[in-house]
Amino acid sequence: MARLLYTVITSLDGYISDENGSFDWSEPDEEVHAFIDDQERTVGTQLLGRRMYEVLRYWETALDEPGQTPAGADFARQWLDADKIVYSRTLTEVSTAHTRIEREFDPTEIARLKETAARDLVIGGPGLARHAFAAGLVDECRVFVVPMLIGGGKQAFPAGFRSGLELLDQRRFAGGTVFLRYATRP
Numbered sequence: 001m002a003r004l005l006y007t008v009i010t011s012l013d014g015y016i017s018d019e020n021g022s023f024d025w026s027e028p029d030e031e032v033h034a035f036i037d038d039q040e041r042t043v044g045t046q047l048l049g050r051r052m053y054e055v056l057r058y059w060e061t062a063l064d065e066p067g068q069t070p071a072g073a074d075f076a077r078q079w080l081d082a083d084k085i086v087y088s089r090t091l092t093e094v095s096t097a098h099t100r101i102e103r104e105f106d107p108t109e110i111a112r113l114k115e116t117a118a119r120d121l122v123i124g125g126p127g128l129a130r131h132a133f134a135a136g137l138v139d140e141c142r143v144f145v146v147p148m149l150i151g152g153g154k155q156a157f158p159a160g161f162r163s164g165l166e167l168l169d170q171r172r173f174a175g176g177t178v179f180l181r182y183a184t185r186p
Helices: 030-040 050-060 070-081 107-116 126-134
Strands: 004-011 015-017 043-049 083-087 099-102 120-124 140-146 165-172 178-184
Touching: 004 030, 004 126, 030 070, 030 140, 043 050, 043 126, 050 070, 050 083, 107 120, 107 126, 120 126
Parallel strands: 004 120, 004 140, 043 083, 043 120, 083 099
Antiparallel strands: 004 015, 140 178, 165 178
């Protein structure tokens, strides 16, 4: 059975973007990026909200970018190989391979997908993750804490949800970023 992973890069005070929507402070260095690539190797399907999809579709053509780092190229190849499901009521078409649009997040469909998928699923963005957390579908949280205080913005975890967590792994990087991997408890 595949796992549903929630992977997030967050400031120390718990935000994925500041009050203006900027997340430029969170760009991982090469060491962290290579580690993220290794963590994502088990993933075969990405579940994305529209805004997260619009940010990540950069990777569709990233291999053509001059000076692409080895970790960036690795992530781009993973993006190109992954199936992508974009949840949006407004998006009418997609511009990336292996991508389909769904209008509503259906917990029953995601549970079925977890049972039948050969590889893990990752969910991107706290808005979409809220539905998966509420349905008890998230198996792991993979959190990259960046040594920055943002002071406000979009929270990394959905509000109104409570769950115990079990620490599975941790790692500190030279630049101060900390990786925390937790299993959720039903």
